[in-house]
Amino acid sequence: MLEVLDPGLLTTVQDAGRRGWARYGVPPSGPLDEAAFSAANALVGNSPGAAALEITLTGPTLRVGRECLIAVCGADFEVSVGALPVPTWHAVYVRAGRIITFGTRLSGVRAYLAISGGIALPPFLGSQATYLPGGFGGLDGRALRAGDRLPLGTSPMPNPAQYAGRVWPVDRRPPYTPHPRLRVVLGPQDDYFTAGGLATFLNSAYQLTPDADRMGARLQGPPIAHRGATGIVSDGVVTGSVQVPPDGQPIVMLADHQTTGGYPKIATIIQADLPLLAQSLPGDRVSFAAVTLAEAQRMRWNLCEDVRTFGSPIPS
Amino acid sequence: MLSNGMYPRILPVGEAAFTIELGDAVDATLNRQVHTLDAALQSWSVPGLVETVPTYRSLLVMYDPQVCDAVAMRAALTDALAALATVDLPEGRLVEIPVRYGDEWGPDLADVAAHCGMTAQAVIELHAQPVYTVAMLGFAPGFAYLLGLPEALATPRLMTPRLRVPPGSVGIAGAQTGVYALSTPGGWRIIGRTDLALFDPARAEPFALQAGDRVRFVPC
Numbered sequence: 001m002l003e004v005l006d007p008g009l010l011t012t013v014q015d016a017g018r019r020g021w022a023r024y025g026v027p028p029s030g031p032l033d034e035a036a037f038s039a040a041n042a043l044v045g046n047s048p049g050a051a052a053l054e055i056t057l058t059g060p061t062l063r064v065g066r067e068c069l070i071a072v073c074g075a076d077f078e079v080s081v082g083a084l085p086v087p088t089w090h091a092v093y094v095r096a097g098r099i100i101t102f103g104t105r106l107s108g109v110r111a112y113l114a115i116s117g118g119i120a121l122p123p124f125l126g127s128q129a130t131y132l133p134g135g136f137g138g139l140d141g142r143a144l145r146a147g148d149r150l151p152l153g154t155s156p157m158p159n160p161a162q163y164a165g166r167v168w169p170v171d172r173r174p175p176y177t178p179h180p181r182l183r184v185v186l187g188p189q190d191d192y193f194t195a196g197g198l199a200t201f202l203n204s205a206y207q208l209t210p211d212a213d214r215m216g217a218r219l220q221g222p223p224i225a226h227r228g229a230t231g232i233v234s235d236g237v238v239t240g241s242v243q244v245p246p247d248g249q250p251i252v253m254l255a256d257h258q259t260t261g262g263y264p265k266i267a268t269i270i271q272a273d274l275p276l277l278a279q280s281l282p283g284d285r286v287s288f289a290a291v292t293l294a295e296a297q298r299m300r301w302n303l304c305e306d307v308r309t310f311g312s313p314i315p316s
Numbered sequence: 317m318l319s320n321g322m323y324p325r326i327l328p329v330g331e332a333a334f335t336i337e338l339g340d341a342v343d344a345t346l347n348r349q350v351h352t353l354d355a356a357l358q359s360w361s362v363p364g365l366v367e368t369v370p371t372y373r374s375l376l377v378m379y380d381p382q383v384c385d386a387v388a389m390r391a392a393l394t395d396a397l398a399a400l401a402t403v404d405l406p407e408g409r410l411v412e413i414p415v416r417y418g419d420e421w422g423p424d425l426a427d428v429a430a431h432c433g434m435t436a437q438a439v440i441e442l443h444a445q446p447v448y449t450v451a452m453l454g455f456a457p458g459f460a461y462l463l464g465l466p467e468a469l470a471t472p473r474l475m476t477p478r479l480r481v482p483p484g485s486v487g488i489a490g491a492q493t494g495v496y497a498l499s500t501p502g503g504w505r506i507i508g509r510t511d512l513a514l515f516d517p518a519r520a521e522p523f524a525l526q527a528g529d530r531v532r533f534v535p536c
Binding site for chain 1: 327328329335342368378452453456457458497523
């Protein structure tokens, strides 16, 4: 049992996401920073997609009902267990009944708290991922509130204390920066833009606006020129799709994105770089760089290898 | 024939998806080709294929690049396109949707009637006449875009979308008609509502409609 004493600003349950329902209009949901989410789960011995908490800007205060390992990855927060400060990107042992407190946020936007055994709510359409606009998944389809109690799964290890202290290597953490360069694969509708429009997109800085949530992030910068039509017959959207409405200001679709859309999509951000955007604040500046499809696939492979080769703390 | 000028084309959507565009129009024949391609891909169980999203005129194919790289997936999709002419898609199931038109269930019925220059009763009769096809489900969970609205009923969207459209609402936007499965914001002109649960997660098939289904509205 995990008891919520103070929920923080926006804390939701997320697992690896809801697959197979996009054809019915259901987005994948899941963590915006998949690298941090996967690292947190790996540190506590969970399977990579186990349900954990996504914490936004202001962290929660929680009490754990049983001894466990926890790990906090992603945005950098001051975190304490009882009165003791604990590091992020570490596996930390927590005794039953102890209180986990999130203090000052030092950088980034979203942190992931994984607990050994994972959160064990009933899945909705096969997933515990919270989808706020639809009001489903997670705990009653909503953000956590004070007084909520989350059931935990069976601990993957009999004696968690002995697995504490493992660290997620610095060189495997996403290179968070307030000025991320996001790599993209151009298309599917890059031919809706002029050569000048494409050059503008690839050579300009775009500021993240306050209009950014789990559904998408509106950016602001030099307008990207369409060749002619500014709309398409609606087609499928993925996480990372960069659509450009008639005003020329790009919108990046994130995990809770609508599944189809009618704006031309100039490019798709590669999955390895989505964590950098997820940790950006309104006012931060991003830029884009085109890579080939083959390069993008190699980077995705590396990301998966990072998690796989870190291994489980539990001897098999 | 599929190949008219630039179509079909297979376009990358990041490193884990392709969009196969069969054309660039809202058209029943084109949409049926999309559903045929979708059904073919599903039945051939292409290795690495994760899920597909059929739309009016294209099919989004998401895949796992660790199982099947882009070159191999593009080749598989090209093969599927080549074999498409040999696939015979069975007609979609017919789903009858009982609808209460007008009053509190269809607050925009009078406006649609005024715009179309006919009585509310004539709008109801005309709307309930065709057998529609579910072209796609999208933007929001379970929202069904239907092909087949009589041209005489085309009505522009609301100037200001509603913040909340009740589930089951039946609406018109431009030349399209559709049904809301969940309560969402929406700008379609709402002419009626069904009590049929279009979405029920407890059912074996949580969504009552899928792309390719045929739909008839039954006034009640």
